[in-house]
Amino acid sequence: MALLKRKKKQEKTEAELLAASPDGAEIDAEEVMRKYDRESNTRIWEGIPKIVFTTLLVAFSVYCMAMTLLSVEQAEARLARFLAFIVIIGYMMFPARKTGHKVNHIPWYDLVLMAAGFGAFMYFALNCTDILLMGARIQPVHVVLGVIGILVLAELCRRCVGIPIIVVVACLVAYAFYWQLTTGNNVALYDALRKIVQKLFYTTSGVIGTPINVCYTYIVLFIIFGAFLERTGIANFFIALANRIAGWSSGGAAKVAVIASALCGMVSGSSVGNTVTTGSVTIPMMKKTGYRPPFAGAVEAASSTGGQIMPPIMGAAAFLMAEYIGIPYLEVAVMAIIPAFLYFSGIFISVHLEAKKLGLKGIPRKELPTFKYLLQNCYLIIPLVLLVWLVASGARTMAVSAAISIAGAFVIGFINFLLTNWRERDEGTSFGSVFAETCKMALFTTIDAFAAGAKNVISVAVACAMAGLIAGCITVTGLASTIINVIVMAAGDFLIIGLVFTMLCCIVLGMGVPTTANYCIMASTCAPILMALGINPICAHFFVFYFGIVADITPPVALAAYAAAAIAKAKPMATAVNASKLAIAAFIVPYIFAMNPSLLLQGDVTTATVALNMVTALVGLFGVAVALNGFLFKAKVNPILRAALVAGGLSMMIPGSLSDIIGFAVVSAICALQWVLGRRGQGPAKLAEAEGADAADADVDDLEPAQ
Known part of the structure; x- marks a missing residue:
């Protein structure tokens, strides 16, 4: 029993240290969660x-x-x-x-x-x-x-x-x-x-x-699985892995936040929950590195929200999408890889540009987790790998696969507790005593995981029931046909107009709604609009899913951004604006695969085609990110060139060789000019010298989030 108490005390001490902000004030994560x-x-x-x-x-x-x-x-x-x-x-x-x-x-x-x-x-x-x-x-x-x-x-x-x-x-x-x-x-x-x-x-x-049928049949089990997985210590492993991968680079703390939030977010199923859980560690780290509070909060909010589109779990929405579209879950997970890669690449690029602008350094290599530690703890991802393998093999139903994975998470958690307790045992403590204490810990953890799973199910189930009411009202009244006809007539021959109208509907309807229920609403109300416009059904569902998710960081009801702002002690609206800028890929990529389904591996695509589309999209995202940041190669980008970068970047995302060539030429020419200016010593990118760098932070009123 003494070992168990010492373990709990140690965990509490570590949590308090992680929650301490650079200025010495502690972050009350529970209070933040209650508020947002x-x-x-x-x-x-x-x-x-x-x-x-x-x-x-x-x-x-x-x-x-x-x-x-x-x-x-x-x-x-x-x-x-x-x-x-x-x-x-x-x-x-x-x-x-x-x-x-x-x-x-x-x-x-x-x-x-x-x-x-x-x-x-x-x-x-x-x-x-x-x-x-x-x-x-x-x-x-x-x-x-x-x-x-x-x-x-x-x-x-x-x-x-x-x-x-x-x-x-x-x-x-x-x-x-x-x-x-x-x-x-x-x-x-x-x-x-x-x-x-x-x-x-x-x-x-x-x-x-x-x-509600999909919630009862699939989502409940995967929420319970996520609760077990979180309690095996996999979140700490993901953060350590992210530190090892990117912590050493320029502004590495923010890059760690991007990677860790992506990995943790796909399991958690909650943008706000993931923001607070990982943000209590990463946001103070980013502030200590030198990032401004609104930017640090924005990085965490944008990354945590993106965790919901990260395969293979995608916050359990992947299973809903498979049910709605009528295709195997594995196909949904595979199709989500490239858009998710582009989304996080966009955030990664923006974070790197900000680090270079501020002249930030990375985390000293001696402070990073060792490869030995990662290898010793890599077994923690076995339940996740087991789930993907079971579902991909098709030998078991998704429900059975989830149940087996829950059992696997329990076994891995037990092994993790046993190894940890054995390493930290008092001198002279027998293996039998350690094993007994581990059994107690495993029992309490199992109870905690089942209870947490049930708690997390409530809001999802209720929101899914409301989504069923929305779909039922639309079906009874034929309102779907009316909305579709209005938008189709307004769009005319211009597909982009219909996409913009649908995007606005998704953002409004998705405000404050949990991920899984959010997608249910979008699939019932907005996806049919795009299909009526001639969009591929799979692309239509991914489009509405993406824009429903970004409602969590889009003002005025940007709950994930407001939660991050509370941890960062920053202005809520400034944090939301910065998060929207960082997640610019989420506002662009859906338009790309709506007009170019090859990014979702649809149609007659080849490896070369997919690779070319990814490269052009990445270069385009880089151009837009530079325009939003305003600095490149230690030199400020003037407003005219920033506008040109936006135009060139967006051109590379429009299907067609001519637009790709024009966009690439514009982005390359401006990058070359910036490199020359930087070499001539046009001024290092320091925060005090960055004119307008704080415009998005200081000029936005400190508005209270809508509740």
Whole structure:
């Protein structure tokens, strides 16, 4: 027991050291999460109530795994029961307000909402067959229960996801009422309500539609897998690996943040969560190196958000995309490689240019993790490799593959604990004592992982249910066809106009919504627009996925950027603006593969074609990054040349040999000119001499983030 206590104390001390900012002030990561991530704004349980609640969470995770792997029950019954349990643990976990939480307290009105919501969904689950046979002839009691279920779920969504998605759902439900009342033959209000409730609550075209089905079938298991994987120590290994790869180079701390956030983010499934987790380590490191606070926060926010598009996991969205498009998961993961590479390359280039402009150095090599350490701990990635291999082989279903990988993560975690405890044992401690302590640690870690998995499932499941409502309203009213026709007519023969309109829709609808639910909404509302414009279906889904994700760093509701700003002690809006600049590739690359599907390996492509497109895209991104940074080769780039760099860079991203040649000539000529100016000693790139370098930081009002 002494060994376990010493281990916990050591971990706490390390966490405190990592969380200390360069100016000596500590970063309260938990407080940041509570403020900017609704999923972390939870009730406080202590003592016996905490044990009871944790037991309930663990039981829920085990139940989900068992039902997913073994149950052959009717889908409607399984999904309704799943949401009934979500309502119970959701209201136990999330309070109505952000502040004023009392320990071990849940108000009476939450108990009423919990019981009402649980009863509505459980009644449907228990009487599923009879209700489905009624069709549109459901009775008043069914209408009342359906309304209660939807309203209770909407309130839970407000608490754990946010208001923007509720506003969208409310507008669409109101439109569905209007459509029912105006398109029928003198339809009564009750008849309209009955039809809408029947469609949205009692069929698979609403709350229990495709999004919640995919959540129940796949996402739950992969969220639990991610929770286990995080507790094996793989995040620390990823940070160490990133340090070894890039820490030594100019401004290496920021490059470490890019690599580590990409690796950790693909597992976490939360832009804000990944920002706070890795940012509590990387942001102070970047500030200490010499990066300005808004830039340091922006690097972490942009990289953590990009983790959601990083294969093979992609925050579990890859599995959703495979289900929606109807292709194997492995194909989705492979197609995502090149766009993800371009995204992180764009951030990497911007970070390097900023480091050169400020004259920053790298981390001393003697302070970097050794190759011996990396080799000794490389076994930590085995569960991730196992998952990819199982899914790629096709020998097991995705659910079984996830379950086996969870078991693998448990084994690897146990081995990691055992080796660590053995190395840090007191002199004279026997192997039996170390093994016993390791078993205790493994048990507590398993409980913690199952509980964390259940907690993370709640917001995703609720948001997926809301996404089902959105899709159901659009289907019932035929609104999708109307929106498509409007945008197609507005775009005319100009595809770019339709792409811009769709991009704006994605950014607005994606504000404050978790990654997986975000994609569900985009796939239901925005992807059909692009397909109507003639875009390849796969390219359309990737396009809306990318722009839904970047909502986390795009003002005004840039939650990941605001969380990073809190850690960096920087202006929130300035951090969001810098993050948007750093993630410029996320705003450009989707247009590239929308007009040139070869980047997603679509069409008749060859290795040479793909390689050429990657090179031209990288050179184009370099040109745009230089234009945004304003410095190259120790010389400032004047405004006219910066505009030319943007034009040249974008030209190289437009399909066609002529545009590539023109863009390459422009970018190359300006780079050559800058090299000459730098050689002539036009002035070293120092922060104090960089005119306008702080424009994006100092001239932006310190606006409070929208909540």
